[in-house]
Structure formats: C-alpha cells, structure tokens
Amino acid sequence: MNLVPEAAALDRELRGWRRHLHAHPETAFEEKATAAFVAERLSEIGLEVHTGLAGTGVVGVLRGGGSAAAIGLRADLDALHIHERTGAPHASKHEGRMHACGHDGHTTMLLGAAKALAQRRRVDGTVYFVFQPAEENEGGGRVMVEQGLFDRFPMRAVYGMHNWPANPVGTFALRPGPLMGAFDIFEIVATGKGAHAAMAYQGRDPMMFASLAIGALQTIVSRDLHPLDAGVVSVTQVHAGDTWNVIPDQVVLRGTVRSFKRDVQDTIERRMRGIVDGIAATFGMTATLRYERRYPATVNSDAETAHALAAATAVVGRDRVDTDPMPSMGSEDFAFMLQAKPGCYVWLGTGEGPDTPSLHNPRYDFNDDALAIGASYWVTLAEQQLPAAR
Numbered sequence: 530m531n532l533v534p535e536a537a538a539l540d541r542e543l544r545g546w547r548r549h550l551h552a553h554p555e556t557a558f559e560e561k562a563t564a565a566f567v568a569e570r571l572s573e574i575g576l577e578v579h580t581g582l583a584g585t586g587v588v589g590v591l592r593g594g595g596s597a598a599a600i601g602l603r604a605d606l607d608a609l610h611i612h613e614r615t616g617a618p619h620a621s622k623h624e625g626r627m628h629a630c631g632h633d634g635h636t637t638m639l640l641g642a643a644k645a646l647a648q649r650r651r652v653d654g655t656v657y658f659v660f661q662p663a664e665e666n667e668g669g670g671r672v673m674v675e676q677g678l679f680d681r682f683p684m685r686a687v688y689g690m691h692n693w694p695a696n697p698v699g700t701f702a703l704r705p706g707p708l709m710g711a712f713d714i715f716e717i718v719a720t721g722k723g724a725h726a727a728m729a730y731q732g733r734d735p736m737m738f739a740s741l742a743i744g745a746l747q748t749i750v751s752r753d754l755h756p757l758d759a760g761v762v763s764v765t766q767v768h769a770g771d772t773w774n775v776i777p778d779q780v781v782l783r784g785t786v787r788s789f790k791r792d793v794q795d796t797i798e799r800r801m802r803g804i805v806d807g808i809a810a811t812f813g814m815t816a817t818l819r820y821e822r823r824y825p826a827t828v829n830s831d832a833e834t835a836h837a838l839a840a841a842t843a844v845v846g847r848d849r850v851d852t853d854p855m856p857s858m859g860s861e862d863f864a865f866m867l868q869a870k871p872g873c874y875v876w877l878g879t880g881e882g883p884d885t886p887s888l889h890n891p892r893y894d895f896n897d898d899a900l901a902i903g904a905s906y907w908v909t910l911a912e913q914q915l916p917a918a919r
C-alpha cells in the first residue's frame with residue numbers, strides 16, 4: 530500500500546467527518562446541511578466554492594500552475610429512505626433515513642483529497658471537486674449536467690468512485706466499457722371488464738392478461754436477445770382485485786428493466802409493446818405500456834480507464850486492481866456525466882469479509898479503513914493527470 534502521506538495523516542479527521550455525515554443523512558435534493566458541511570470544509574481548505582447547482586450540489590475548485598487543463602472528481606451527497614439498524618454510535622439521528630450506500634464515505638474521501646491536494650500543491654491545472662445531490666433514484670447528476678456543470682466548469686474528463694463491499698478493502702475494480710447497467714421502469718395497465726366471479730363469461734378478465742404477460746415478458750431475454758447480451762426484465766408489482774368473488778376491471782403490472790447496450794434496451798422496449806398489445810388482443814381487452822428510461826448505462830472510456838488504472842495501481846499495487854470485474858446490473862447516475870464527458874468510474878473495495886452487509890442493507894456502514902485509500906487514489910489521479918513540472 531502506497532498511501533499519499535498527506536491523505537494518510539488526515540485519517541482521524543476523515544473518520545470524524547464521515548461519522549458526522551453518517552449521523553445526519555439527508556435524501557435527494559434535500560442535502561442542505563450536508564452541502565453546507567461540504568462548502569465549509571472546502572472554504573477552510575482555501576478553495577473557491579460554488580453552491581446551488583442542481584439545488585444542493587457543490588463544486589470546489591483547486592487551481593495550480595498555469596495550465597488550462599482541468600479534470601473533475603465526483604462524489605455523491607445523498608442518503609436513502611431506510612431505517613438504520615447498525616446500532617453504531619454514529620447511527621442515523623434522522624428517523625427513516627440512512628447513509629446505506631456509503632455516500633457519506635464518498636463525500637469524505639473527496640473532501641480529504643481536496644485538503645491533501647491543497648497542501649501538496651503539486652498539480653498544474655484545475656481540479657473540480659463535484660459533490661452531486663440525489664444519486665439515488667432522482668438523477669441529481671443529470672440535473673447538474675442539464676444546469677451547465679460542464680459549461681461552467683470545463684473539464685476534459687470526469688471520474689467517479691463507489692465503495693464496493695463485495696470486494697476486499699484495499700482493492701480497486703474497473704474496466705473499460707459498461708460497468709453498471711441502464712435502469713428503466715415500466716407500468717402496464719390492462720383494462721378488461723369486471724364481472725361476478727361466478728359468471729366470468731360476462732366479463733373480460735384482466736387476471737388472464739397478468740398471468741400470461743408476466744411469463745411472456747420473460748421470453749424477451751431468452752428469445753429476443755443475443756445470448757451474449759445482458760438484459761433483465763423484472764415484474765415487481767401486481768395490483769388488482771379486492772375480494773374473493775369479483776373479477777376486477779383492471780390489473781396494473783410494474784417493474785424494471787436493466788441492460789448495458791442501447792440496442793438491447795430498444796429491443797426490450799419494442800418487444801414489451803408487442804407482447805402487451807398481443808396479449809390484450811388475445812383476450813379482447815386494452816392495455817397500455819408506459820416505459821421510462823431513467824439512468825443510462827455507466828460506460829467508461831478507454832483512455833480514462835487506463836488513467837484510473839495507473840492511479841489505483843500506484844496506491845494499492847497492480848495485483849490489487851481487478852481489471853476484469855463482472856459488471857453490475859445495478860445502475861448509477863454518474864452515467865449522465867459519462868455521456869457528456871469521457872471518464873472512468875471505479876469500485877473501491879470496502880469489504881471486511883463474507884459477512885459485510887451489502888449496499889442498501891439497514892446494517893450496512895461505510896468501512897472507514899478505506900477513507901485514506903480512496904482519498905489517496907483521488908490525489909494520485911489528479912497529480913498524474915495534471916502533473917506539475919518538477
């Protein structure tokens with residue numbers, strides 16, 4: 530392990546910051562105290578601070594030397610609607626909200642990197658520290674891009690990092706191409722005709738639609754996609770009926786679709802429409818499909834992945850960087866930034882063993898032993914990408 534000394538020296542302070550943030554979680558676009566905490570730390574460090582982008586987003590600016598080159602390093606601020614059950618002394622003080630995805634750790638590591646980089650004064654160029662709101666569900670990263678993140682803060686590349694409890698602490702995993710999936714949602718409403726359940730022939734039973742549609746939708750992945758292309762179609766909600774002896778008018782199915790490639794996403798949506806229309810026609814009823822593309826796939830560019838690999842290797846050693854991890858069908862709104870700029874998103878191992886709770890688990894807690902490692906990665910990446918003449 531080759532920690533940046535200034536980052537390693539911050540370890541105690543970073544643990545304190547992380548636990549403070551953990552105890553005070555705020556959810557999408559309401560990260561006011563969190564954003565204020567970040568802005569205060571950045572000001573103390575002596576950086577230029579911009580607030581209010583996408584509501585609660587914060588951007589810190591570190592300028593060194595005379596180079597016009599610039600890169601962005603991004604963290605996320607938000608927590609989840611989960612009731613915490615860690616029992617930790619720094620457990621959430623906000624009922625029903627919890628930092629169960631480790632964004633408290635991400636924010637802390639980026640603040641630590643800002644502080645260490647400011648102390649070291651070894652970059653020639655500009656580093657933008659981007660703290661985005663609402664990574665979970667609400668696409669705060671997309672809003673930041675729409676509100677001019679890259680116009681106001683021009684940068685040639687942007688980098689992201691997420692803690693990964695499935696991988697051991699002190700490791701990194703990254704790859705060029707897709708690392709996280711596209712996330713879509715759908716709602717199908719089939720409308721038949723209600724009837725007395727004993728006289729079903731007098732109605733058009735939407736339950737028949739549901740029973741066939743759920744199975745038929747599973748044939749998209751198995752029969753319409755190339756076997757080496759990944760896709761998931763999951764029906765996660767079925768709503769219909771109130772009592773024993775009444776055939777309802779309507780059934781509502783909802784769920785999610787995951788994919789890595791645009792043409793796979795297009796195929797899934799097109800086949801869903803075909804199946805929904807076809808089954809509705811079969812049973813003489815109407816059905817609608819609302820299909821909404823939420824987050825695109827998180828796709829790393831080749832050159833920036835090589836840059837991230839170089840930085841990770843410098844910190845933890847080449848044998849502790851996995852360059853061929855299995856991509857996750859989970860999703861990440863950093864994808865919107867990667868649609869606008871080249872960049873690389875990496876997984877920072879934070880696991881302590883097989884029993885480490887997973888992300889979004891009420892017993893999950895960010896592993897503070899990874900703080901100095903993640904901060905060292907950011908510092909190394911910035912200094913390698915914006916090298917000052919020695």
Ligand SMILES: [Zn+2]
Nearest residue numbers: 630665888889
């Ligand atoms: Zn999450």
Ligand SMILES: [Zn+2]
Nearest residue numbers: 630632664691
């Ligand atoms: Zn997350």
